Amino acid sequence: MKATVYEGPRSVAVKEVPDARIERPTDVLVRITTTNICGSDLHMYEGRTDFEEGRIFGHENMGEVVAVGDGVDRVRVGDLVCLPFNISCGFCRNCEKGLTAFCLTTPDNPKMAGAAYGFADMGPYDGGQAELLRVPYGDHNCLVLPEEARERQSDYVMLSDIFPTGWHATQLACVQPGDTVVIYGAGPVGLMAALSATLKSASKIMVVDRHPDRLALAEEIGAIPIDDSKVSPVDQVNEQTDGLGADRGCECVGYQAHDPQGHEHPNLTLNNLVQSVKFTGTIGVVGVFIPQDPGSPDKLYKEGEIAFDYGLLWFKGQTIGNGQANIKAYNRQLCGLIQAGKAKPSWIVSHELPLDKAPEGYQHFDARDNGWTKVLMHPDGGSHN
Template identity: 75%
Template sequence: MKAVVYEGPRRVSVQEVPDARVERPTDVLVRITTTNICGSDLHMYEGRTDFEPGRWFGHENMGEVVEVGDGVDKVQVGDRVVLPFNVACGHCKNCERGLTNYCLTAQPEPHMAGAAYGFADMGPWPGGQAELLRVPWGDFNCLRLGEDADERASDYVMLADIFPTGYHATELAGVSPGDQTVIYGAGPVGLMAALSATLRGAGKVMVVDRHPDRLRLAESIGAIAIDDSKVDPVQAVLDQTMGLGADNGCECVGYQAHDPDGNEHPNDTLNKLVNSVRFTGRIGAIGVFVPQDPGASDELARNGQVAFDFGMFWFKGQHIGSGQAPIKRYNRQLRDLIAAGRAEPSFIVSHELPLDQAPEAYQHFDARDDGWTKVVLKP
């Protein structure tokens, strides 16, 4: 089968790899019809993780079930399914509490928790930017879709990661009806957080970024765009909230090696959130901060640290939540909102391309090139 294989920093190619297959009775084999490139893939693509060359990417996957193991009860051949990016067993201490993002069985390292398809340090599972995907514990890890699955694939595929992830950011931040919410980052994840804040009834949603195309998308769902290349975003949020600060905020940027002009990136979004959010407000931090970037010129980043003014955070009595999102916690409800026509996360999709064009798509998405907001691959 064909897959998008990592060769080294900023190098991927579409190669023939061994076919995925059913290996255990609880496995489901899925023919991938839709699979996305994610901002999380860029941490590996840019070479600051220990993702091994020869492995393949893809954790935002959707497709058709083509084979099931003897121990699979609920999922059947022919079902259209979307696969939460967390690989989870469903029965460990963490899964039992709904923390499928920290499964202890799917992660083989004894001192670690959490697993994903096609990901560094998240278990051995191959990715779905390929023609076939093996889904372990298939009954638990497949979300079945309705008759409109193919027709609305660009909406439903967002259930594998970024729609529930954006929703989780707003859950961690405690976004409630009427709230004034600020979101740092208008990438796919930030835009899904903005959509989620709106679905939760926020009164005012402010989105900070500097890419005009991404800010326009934020405005298209009713958010207020704040261009931090033109204004001080903290001051802009204070101006929008009668000087008090937002009720809550979401960090949807994560570790960035460079700003769009190629300058070393300060990774200062956490401090900007502390200063943009009111006293006692909550912050949901779901951008990924990878442990270390040995190549960074900024000493903090080299040591896997980011600036965080804990003194001001403490003084303001704020709260913060972080980590991988537990996709299964939200994906049924969000699926049903899509099915009912009440949420259309596909508004962020800029490109639908065949798998063969993945290398150029990675290049453009990584450069944050104008108009490359979210790439959907069609193997």
Template identity: 70%
Template sequence: MKALVYNGPRDVQVMDMPDARIERATDALVRITRTNICGSDLHMYEGRTDMKPGRILGHENVGEVIEVGAAVDRVKVGDMVSLPFNIGCGFCENCERGLSNYCLTTNPGLAGAAYGFADMGPYHGGQAEFLRVPYADYNCLILPRDAAEKQNDYVMLSDIFPTGYHATEMAQLRPGESVVIYGAGPVGLMAALSATIKGASLVMVVDTHKDRLALAEKIGAVAIDDSEGGGIERVMELTGGRGADCGCECVGYQCCNMHQEEVPNLTMNNLVNAVKFTGHIGCVGVFVPQDPNGKDKLQRRGQMAFDFGMFWFKGQKLGTGQCPVKGYNRFLSRLIEQDKVKPSWIVSHELPLDQAPQAYKNFDAREEGWTKVTLVPNG
């Protein structure tokens, strides 16, 4: 099969790889019809993780089931399915608690597994023609009949739409409240969409990329351009000096200042200052235990200078970690089915798989207009 393979930092290539296949009775084999490039793929692409060469990338996947193992009961050949990036077993203690993002059996020695991701198990990703799905009855979300016509919407259910929603959940956003979202990338835009769905009175999105901020304005969010600083002051102005009721961190450890220099603690410390006393912060941006190519000693150890004193003084609360996609994807799919939301509004490029290396290069360079790339491996 054709697949996008990681060879090393900023070196990915579409290659012929052994076909994905059924390996256990609980597996399904899926023909991938849409697969996205995620912002967190760029951490691996840039060599900022310990991703091993030879791995197939891609954890945002939609496709058609073409084969099932003997023990698969619910999922049928011909089903169109969305695949959570988390790979869960469904029967461990964490999966039973709804924490499929920290499954205890699919990544021995750690908690949590994913397709094509560093430190999250041996599983190949879906930027390929075919994908093996473990524990298929648990992991496959069977999509409605309109799936073929709305693939660019439903593929967002595999990661960024639930992840954006999860950020607002950890921030404990309630109807009528205000929220400030740092990051107008795909996840930040999904957090803004989720905040709108949940009835926020004021949704503020802070970034330095004008093209992405323009997308936030399309759904009624207030875009705050922080390219010259002053983002916190603008939040205070819009909230009468008290700060937002809650906030979402949707950038991660490679966040940059106005000069496009990496400052890992920037967004977290800005949120401490931009969110009110006793407010909640939801952090879904990726932060890693080690960053081998980090600029300084703290970065390389996965640490940062967090303004804990002010965080403590303001009595704020913080929720962190990857999204348990299965906790949200079913009801979010119904919003897509009923045309209540259309998350594909952020898609800037729909490309064949063989153009993936150039797409990674452009997306990594944050070129204007490259907001979200979806790949079509099979036609």
């Protein structure tokens, strides 16, 4: 099969690799029809993680079931399915609580919790930027989609990661109807957090970024764009909230946050949130932070530490929630919103490419080239909208 293989920093190639196959009775084999490039793929693409050369990228996947193991009861050949990026068992202590991002069965390191397709330090599993994908614990991990999803794949594929992750940001931040919300980052996850806050009837949503194309997408759904290359985002949020600060804040950037001059500061968005969220406000952090980052220009963050305004956080009585989204906790409900026409997450999609164009897609998305806001790839060569 063809697959997108990591060859080293800022280098991927589409190569022929051994076909994915059923390995255990509980496996499902999926022919991938749509797979996305995610912002968290870029950390690995840039060589900032220990993702091994020769491995396959891709954790935002959907496709058609072409084979099932003997132990699969529910999923059928021919089903169109969307796959949570978390690979979970469904029966361990964490999965039973709905914490599927922290599955205790699927990691290959006993000191870790959680696994994912094609992701550094999250198990040995191949990614889905390929023609075929093996799905462990298929009955549990496959979300079977309605028939209309075949023609609306650019909406439904977002259930694999970024739509539930954006929703998770608002859950961690405890967004309620009528709240004011500030979101740092207008990448795909930040835009999904803005969409989620809209669906939760937030009264005012402010999105901080500096890329005009991304801010324009935020504005399309009624969010207030704040360009931090032109104004202080903290001052702007205060101005928009009568000096009180936002009720809720979402961090959707992660450890490679940059200032407008292009310098990297892993603490930038976190400290801005502490300053721009009100006393007793809540903050949800879904941008990726990692335990060590030897490639960081920040001396502290090489060891996974940051200079964080904890004193101000404490003084303001703020609460902060962290971590990867438990996709299965949300994807079925969010699927219902898409099916009912209440949510159309595909509004952020800028490019749909055949798999062979993966190197070009990575290059443009990594460079934040104007207009490259979300890239979908179709290994089967089709377009599904």
